[in-house]
Each structure stands twice: as C-alpha cells, then as structure tokens.
Amino acid sequence: MRLTTLAVLALASTIAFGCSKSSSSGGSATGNPGTAASDLEVRTAKGVIKSVDAAAKTATIDHEDIPNYMKAMTMKFDVESAALLTDVKAGDKVEFTFTETKSGGLLVTKLKKL
Numbered sequence: 783m784r785l786t787t788l789a790v791l792a793l794a795s796t797i798a799f800g801c802s803k804s805s806s807s808g809g810s811a812t813g814n815p816g817t818a819a820s821d822l823e824v825r826t827a828k829g830v831i832k833s834v835d836a837a838a839k840t841a842t843i844d845h846e847d848i849p850n851y852m853k854a855m856t857m858k859f860d861v862e863s864a865a866l867l868t869d870v871k872a873g874d875k876v877e878f879t880f881t882e883t884k885s886g887g888l889l890v891t892k893l894k895k896l
C-alpha cells in the first residue's frame with residue numbers, strides 16, 4: 783500500500799511540474815492562443831523564393847533545414863508587410879526571419895535577398 787501511495791504521489795508531482803512548466807514557458811512551438819507574440823521564438827532561415835503574392839502578403843519559400851525545428855521543405859509563409867516583398871521575385875535566394883503566430887501560423891518579419 784505504501785509503495786502504491788508513493789508511486790501515485792511521484793506521478794502526480796511529475797504531471798504537475800510538466801503542466802506548470804509548459805504554461806509558464808510561453809509554448810512557442812505550439813502556438814498556444816493565449817501566448818503573446820513577444821513570447822514566441824524568432825528564427826532565421828535561408829531559402830529560395832518560389833512565388834510572391836504582395837496583395838495577399840504571402841511568399842512561398844523552398845527553405846533549408848531549420849535545426850531543431852523543421853526539415854527542409856517548400857511552404858507558404860504569411861509576410862508581415864507587403865513592403866518586404868517589393869525587392870524579391872521567384873528564383874531569388876533569401877534569408878528570412880520568422881516567428882510563429884498565436885494561431886500557429888508562421889509570419890515572416892524580415893526578408894533580404896542574398
């Protein structure tokens with residue numbers, strides 16, 4: 783009986799610690815709706831522009847592997863401002879900075895041609 787009680791207490795402590803840790807860490811990789819944008823991780827990556835839609839403020843980028851975050855792939859990113867897209871076109875090599883939005887999307891906040 784004593785061993786069972788200790789096991790239950792250990793499990794409860796582990797669960798409580800895990801829950802309190804994730805709620806205070808900001809949940810940057812999960813895009814928790816209640817997370818402030820300033821709490822989200824900012825990442826930088828390189829890639830090649832596949833298409834640009836300034837009116838929709840999006841860019842499709844074939845990006846390199848982003849270590850500890852995402853494998854290389856082609857994907858559409860929302861862009862903070864259409865002004866970031868004025869100097870790039872399909873085929874341009876770029877370096878970009880992005881963050882995950884509260885809703886879980888990815889938002890490019892900086893974009894420069896290489």
